[in-house]
Amino acid sequence: MLWCHPRAPLYLSSSLACRTMPAVIFWQWVNQSFNALVNYTNRNAASPTSVRQMALSYFTATTTAVATAVGMNMWTKRAPPLVGRWVPFAAVAAANCVNIPMMRQQELIQGICVKDRNQNELGHSQRAAAVGIAQVVISRITMAAPGMILLPVIMERLERLHLMKKVKVMHAPLQVLLCGCFLLFMVPVACGLFPQECELSVSYLEPELRDTIKAKYGEQVLFVYFNKGL
Template sequence: MESLKGFDIDIPRWDQSKFMGRLKHFFNITDCRTVLLPDSRLDEAKALVESCRAGSVPPGTTEEQLHYAKKLYDSAFHPDTGDRMNLIGRMSFQVPGGMAITGFMLQFYRTVPAVVFWQWVNQSFNALVNYTNRNAASPITPKQIGVAYVTATSTALATAVGLNLYTKNAPPLVARWVPFAAVAAANCVNIPMMRQQEILNGIAVTDEDGNTLGLSRKAAVKGITQVVISRVTMAAPGMIILPIIMQRLEKYRFMQKITFLHGPLQVMMVGVFLIFMVPAACSLFPQSCSMAVSKLEPELRESIISQYGGRVSYVYFNKGL
């Protein structure tokens, strides 16, 4: 179509330099309804995106159809490889997956076996999400995946069980916050471990035109730190505020008569939090992270200056999710 000539499908629909623009973008691609679509529909969206990139948009295609195809593409295909991601590891599955696991973690926090089981389930889910959304340019071996998984799970279990025992005589609300402490501690281990190759070898940094300038370990550390902060923020409201709500609700007689519904109720309420918190947490930092050349490793900084002089003052890289 004439009106679509020059249309760049890879330019985000909303301004990614502003928080509200990023929030609209991530509300779009974390839409959990996309996980219900069959692979054939996702493949059609990928084909449309690729044809648009090649400059051959099928006749009759509207701009809105292109935007929707890009939404499906971003929600289901890895940005580095273009491969379809496993369903459970997609960010669009964070709401249904996270609400079920978090709701049951908050419900079954009193006994050690229940704590161990649900923390293990949660870390298995997190490990799959972190692996799925890794920087594909930094390959990780099965052994490294195993070590990362075992380390993060052990950290979560040690934190949860240790605090569970420590808070036996603490106020009930404090005990309800133990799952969040375990999740936060595990995130600080799981994500860096799963993406250790990026920290060890660095990730590719580019200039604003996308030209690769080299590999930076400091850029990797900055990107991974931002992802850790985002993941903890994603879980915080539901896992901190919901226990307060439940503790107050459980004082009412009608709630004491329907204890069998407390678990499903918490799952639903966690879902309400996550619908907003998944895109909000992903939006805290720009996806295309920047870093001043002056803060890079000396050897990379000198290499950039020797090639470009003072023309490049910032480098850019994909921080991952």
């Protein structure tokens, strides 16, 4: 079982050959390489990232994903086949928790721009960046969860059918079709979990920024707004 996109996990095969160690390592690397590109392009563009930071983020994310997948693959060798099919989801979820923050670390270091209701800039907040990135991580994992958890169960049942055993060439197209059906619903659901323009109470901001806002605007500004990225 393989995949290659944080928003569109692609399941190609559930054969034993595709669960060998080299295959697990290779497809985790492919997946997280693509994830790194997607996370970079969907960051808050106001926070630039250097080539060195990108390289470090890429290395950390891919290493985490591969280590998780390899470790769980070894741990589940004697487990039922269905348990082994859930290894990719655990690896993808763990990698997302590292890949997204690392690729957007400049937002965590420098903070992201927060504004008032009238789009007037109030300053930069690291806490707002942390909230936005956490919401993106949750959305990405939620997006992949139904397909990567339920689809293996469905395929486990379907592969027992006589027709499926006879026409094995249909396994991959069927998995792609079912994956597309899951994503048809889960992409809008996951993207709609949190608004693109986030609202955050001024009281949650860093003390320095909070005091600056209160000194300038008093009680007129109780919430700040920022773009969390995708």
